[in-house]
Amino acid sequence: MSQPHIYDFGIVGNCAFMASINKRTDVVWMCWPSFESSFIFGSLLDKEKGGEFSILPVDEEFSSHQYYQENTNILVTEIEDSNGKYRVTDFAPRFPQFDRYFRPLMLIRKVEPLSGNPRVNVRCSPKGDYGKKNPQRVVGSNHIKYLGIGDEVRLTTNIPLSYVIDDEEPFFLNETKYLALTYGAPLEAALERTADEFLRATQKYWKDWVKSTSIGHFQQEAVIRSALALKIHQYEDTGAIIAASTTSLPESPGSGRNWDYRFCWMRDTFYTLQAFNHIGHFEESERYFNYIANISSKEKERFQPLYSIKGKSKLEEKILDLEGYLGNGPVRIGNQAHEHIQNDVYGQVMISLLPLFADARFHHENRFSSHDMMWDILKMIENTIDEKDASLWEFRDRSKYYCYTFLFQWAGSSAALKIASRFGDQKMMNLARDLKKRAFERIEGCYEDERGVYTQAAGSPELDAANLQLIMMGYLDSSSIVAKSHLKAMEKELRTKEGLFYRYRHVDDFGTPETTFLICSFWYVEALAVVGRVEEAIIEFEKLLKYTNHLGLLSEDVDAKTGSQWGNFPQAYSHVGLINAAYRIAKKLDKPMFF
Structure with a gap:
């Protein structure tokens, strides 16, 4: 008897947008700037025209364990292959700030080595107008701007950009890395500290909401x-x-x-x-x-x-x-x-x-x-x-x-x-x-x-x-x-x-x-x-x-x-x-x- 068809992805969101992320760490569906907008990642509906945002191991054969942090909308995916094991934590920041909720158009991905010597490929190729538009890429010191698909889409990261631009080149994951994808207003603050602060604040918000x-x-x-x-x-x-x-x-x-x-x-x-x-x-x-x-x-x-x-x-x-x-x-x-x-x-x-x-x-x-x-x-x-x-x-x-x-x-x-x-x-x-x-x-x-x-x-x-x-x-x-x-x-x-x-x-x-x-x-x-x-x-x-x-x-x-x-x-x-x-x-x- 064949296995039943089960959707292999979860969602993160902050009441401004949602992203669907599968067990392979790929953002298979994400519409920006709102739920009704064109996808910027849409491989769920078209592998070729849908773009990709993934953090994959070198080995084609690997295991995946995906779960939510308890009582939150923070999604965790653990990947293990013959080289080692690492964890990707995905979340959309949401927490109270200045008497209102901070819910930016921002997807943060925290990538942590867990054991061994994992080698990974990072791919980020957003699309516009339901796959019809390929953005122009402009490389900065620690970011890549994707132009021509609406307001500025920017990826800010502490991963060497040459590894992200040349997505066929893997690198050793020997320390925690961060990727922050933004629409419109970019993340100008210190990446590592800000991402961790946002993560803690978002964890607290969801746990308090459940309470x-x-x-x-x-x-x-x-x-x-x-x-x-x-x-x-x-x-x-x-x-x-x-x-x-x-x-x-x-x-x-x-x-x-x-x-x-x-x-x-x-x-x-x-x-x-x-x-x-x-x-x-x-x-x-x-x-x-x-x-x-x-x-x-x-x-x-x-x-x-x-x-x-x-x-x-x-x-x-x-x-x-x-x-x-x-x-x-x-x-x-x-x-x-x-x-x-x-x-x-x-x-x-x-x-x-x-x-x-x-x-x-x-x-x-x-x-x-x-x-x-x-x-x-x-x-x-x-x-x-x-x-x-x-x-x-x-x-x-x-x-x-x-x-x-x-x-x-x-x-x-x-x-x-x-x-x-x-x-x-x-x-x-x-x-x-x-x-x-x-x-x-x-x-x-x-x-x-x-x-x-x-x-x-x-x-x-x-x-x-x-x-x-x-x-x-x-x-x-x-x-x-x-x-x-x-x-x-x-x-x-x-x-x-x-x-x-x-x-x-x-x-x-x-x-x-x-x-x-x-x-x-x-x-x-x-x-x-x-x-x-x-x-x-x-x-x-x-x-x-x-x-x-x-x-x-x-x-x-x-x-x-x-x-x-x-x-x-x-x-x-x-x-x-x-x-x-x-x-x-x-x-x-x-x-x-x-x-």
Whole structure:
């Protein structure tokens, strides 16, 4: 039996950028100056056009051990060959300074000999405009400037530059070396001392951040790693949270389901904010609230399913001339889903903004001036409640009346009712009640009595894992016969024997899905916990942990037959699913941690 496909890289980041670094020490994916920019290293999608930034041993045969420093986003790769052993520590500086967070566009690599006499090759060849541009190299006394790929990209190092320029010439690593890659403002301070100071400060920041999380006793290590991964998917300038830092990693080989996920999906706001709430992180939630509120304040007719990290609405989808991951094309940038009609998004936004009005911890200075914005969103629900849409799965050829859409119209109307009550707005309360009743009727129109299940859409026999949310959102009484029969019917049709969950099993515009969608599997675990099947929930949760890579990171999709990871990686929403499922189980167990 062949080995499953597992992504062999981890991520470092500082809420301004992320870099993906594989077990061979190569930076295989890094976009600068922001998540949505062109890569400067992109060998993940094209070995020839993607450039390279690696620190490799002389021997072609070598072993690698990669891990995170405990409770941090600092990545360590240890390499050993016949000559010796060395360690590469990669990090993006992040720490408080002058009453704000210092998070420069800077990747620091610390290279330390550990044993023997390791000989290494250092290669640094960034690219521009998705591999179309080769920068001009200008050599200084202890740095190389790469010109013509945006603002100045500079590599500052204490390695003799002749070894970096002539990347075929290895050198003995007999002392600690440093490499600092910067965009825009270069590192002008003393390299060695500054790099070590930044490393210590970054270590402290991440360890303190983890200490400030509120995490139950259930599967703490997995939740901490998921929380750390989720944290660096936030673009702190605006508060947006991207689905993934990568584009075009296929949902399954040859499927053509290759999407750009470097954007913020409005329709997933509720789950993401819920995850931050579950780990007790207020600052990240508030920044995300502000991003959502800023978009809500300027969109008066419709919300798109997704926006850029800066709130831009036009995300034109293009295909690039790149070979694709393991030869799997096409490579896409932009996402045509921004044009889709997805009417669940209004309810998602409404319930996401509810804490601004209902949670006393939030002091939102524009709370009362946001009353008009709440009205606008409620009117959007009213204007779309009788409209077909593309569902949360972004079908490109199936417009229907989806149960999941009605669920969030119901939930959004419920949230509006609470907000209206706080304002004492009787007119808003009346409209919210009416819409909640209409959404309820629409949901019940998707109920199939024979199987005791809510189907994907009105008049459709097909099932959809998204409808597990009927249980978690409180639409169905978790102790009711209906909730339990609904869950059993979903299990029967969508669950694999390995415990994974398909989104759906019908043919869509790209054929029949070949892989399972990981967040659906965590939704299943949540549903088990909510209906009281806690022991089963624990078993199924622990099964899902085997689908992480060597660093505890989760992909978007998993092939149930082989256990292979597919889809964009790491997937923020898979980690959101893990955090929320662990929280549900921990709350049900509700017992002291160490006794």
